[in-house]
Amino acid sequence: MEDRLVLAPAIRKMMVRILPFIMLGYVIAYVDRVNISFAAIQMNVDLGFSATVYGLGAGLFFLSYGLFEVPSSMLMERVGPKRWLVRIMLTWGAIATAMMFVETPIQFYIMRFMLGVAEAGFFPTIMFYLSGWFPAAYRGRAISWVYIAPPVASILMGAVSGWLLELDGLGNLHGWQWLFLVQGLPGVVLAIVIWRFLPESPAEVGWLSVAEKEQLGVALSSDASLVVEHSRHDLLGALTNPVVLLLGFIGLFGNLSAVGLILSAPAVLTDAAAMDTISIGYLVSGSGILGTLLILAAGWNSDRHGDRLLDAIILAVVCVTGLLALAWSPSPWLAMGGYLFFAVCTFPVGLLCVSSAPDLLSVRQLAVGVAAINTFWQMGSFASPYLTGIARDATGDYSAGLYAAALAGLCQVALMVYLRQRVRIARAARILMVAAESLGSDKAPQ
Known part of the structure; x- marks a missing residue:
């Protein structure tokens, strides 16, 4: 504190x-x-x-x-x-x-x-x-x-x-x-x-005091000490780092689940809820405002308790629920509610996954690691609208594509649960190792 x-x-x-x-x-x-x-x-x-x-x-x-x-x-x-x-x-x-x-x-x-x-x-x-x-x-x-x-x-x-x-x-x-x-x-x-x-870095600015720069350096170094180092820091190192691969596939399944609906929302809502264009515009705009507020709240809350993946898992489950409601949609109100659940929560899930990368990767692997992760994400973005269109042409409506999107969302949730558990175990072991090293240093002869 x-x-x-x-x-x-x-x-x-x-x-x-x-x-x-x-x-x-x-x-x-x-x-x-x-x-x-x-x-x-x-x-x-x-x-x-x-x-x-x-x-x-x-x-x-x-x-x-x-x-x-x-x-x-x-x-x-x-x-x-x-x-x-x-x-x-x-x-x-x-x-x-x-x-x-x-x-x-x-x-x-x-x-x-x-x-x-x-x-x-x-x-x-x-x-x-x-x-x-x-x-x-x-x-x-x-x-x-x-x-x-x-x-x-x-x-x-x-x-x-x-x-x-x-x-x-x-x-x-x-x-x-x-x-x-x-x-x-x-x-x-x-x-x-x-x-x-x-500015390039904190060291070159005049609006931070010497004490603030020193405290900032201590905090950043402390964060780095809790990250488990990978043996390599190049592209091969990133692609063989389980954290990079897991975050990459989490984003790939997340974008497979989301982007198709994001780019087809007016048509989907027209079919599922029989809404006119003006009403759809109000719904989409309203979900954007609520989503913006939730992004800010999610960032603050994940900093407060430090478990970003837990928040991401909860919101991703809400997104899947929204997709299923929109796919089933026996009534226009359920379809609109399902869309709101999905649209408000999908960007905060992405934020929390992205925010996890600097917490889990060393500084030396961060740039290449995040790039590799984002490459997986963009493949999902490229495939999702195309697959959504194929499903629509093959079946005559968007339900099949929405059910498939919900399945991709469930895959994302499962991977996040696994990564969270893996990180918790690795971080606990790292804390014990740092404590043991510190204790050994204190006992060393002066």
């Missing part, structure tokens, strides 16, 4: 001076990866793209993003997280803006693939950067503020994109071209701002 009181002023300063840059970057990144859903309203008609062409191009982002996560993060370790964040944002902002010049399916495929390549490594770099500032007792809250970026981005994108599409014809540009131009350039601008104002 005393350590927390000493660190509290430093944590507040970091929350104010660091997190806004990171959160804004993630908001822009999320906008630039999914704004294509709004652009497609006009773009597909103007360019003659079929649903198949659009679907493949949209999915290629996740494929390249996942494939290049590890190489990008390995390069980040060489050049440093701040420089790599700037590089990532400059390239993705430029490519997101250049989407306005797409004319053919091949160009569309290439640009979406390259956007994924450019953005790859962004989230692992954020995690690596924050792990050098925030001790484990505060990390969940810090990451939760970053993790609310997707729902915040959705709110902003929904409010602005329709207006941008209305600019159709202005300056001889289509509305979808204005959308890519206006929403892509902020990435370039923010990269310049981050280069100028985001």
Whole structure:
């Protein structure tokens, strides 16, 4: 408790001076990866793209993003997280803006693939950067503020994109071209701002006192001492680390369970609850607001008791319950309730799993490890919408796909239960080892 009181002023300063840059970057990144859903309203008609062409191009982002996560993060370790964040944002902002010049399916495929390549490594770099500032007792809250970026981005994108599409014809540009131009350039601008104002490490800032820096270093070192070191810290080491593999498959099953419904929610709710578009919009927006609040609450609560996986397990069970209710849906009210259960809890589950990585991996393996984990997650993101569509075409409704999503969610829960038990045993053994070493040192002759 005393350590927390000493660190509290430093944590507040970091929350104010660091997190806004990171959160804004993630908001822009999320906008630039999914704004294509709004652009497609006009773009597909103007360019003659079929649903198949659009679907493949949209999915290629996740494929390249996942494939290049590890190489990008390995390069980040060489050049440093701040420089790599700037590089990532400059390239993705430029490519997101250049989407306005797409004319053919091949160009569309290439640009979406390259956007994924450019953005790859962004989230692992954020995690690596924050792990050098925030001790484990505060990390969940810090990451939760970053993790609310997707729902915040959705709110902003929904409010602005329709207006941008209305600019159709202005300056001889289509509305979808204005959308890519206006929403892509902020990435370039923010990269310049981050280069100028985001500090590299606590050691170089003047707004932390010497005592705060020392206490912060002690807290970070103490956290590191509780992590069981793996024998290797390269890609092979990450892929042979059971914690990396377990977190990777937890995210893969989680995204298999969630992303298909996230990208098909209006159609699913139309079928299951016979809702009109306006009502669906209110429901989705309301779930986003509640989900944002739960993300912040989950980050705070997991820091308070230190057992992030327990909270993730509970919320994942709620998500599975929602999926089953939505799949069964004998009444519109049950379908809407099931969707709310799922939509409010799914992002907090992701937050808690992501927040667990810095707690369970050593600093030397964190960047490559998180990148490997995220690669598994993106494979789930790539497959989920495609499999949801196959199930819909084969059966005529979304029920089969929702039951399959619930099964994937149960697999995620089972893996989290196993990982939690494994970590508890390993950490208890590590604490005993540190205590024994300390006792032996005290008894050594002076």
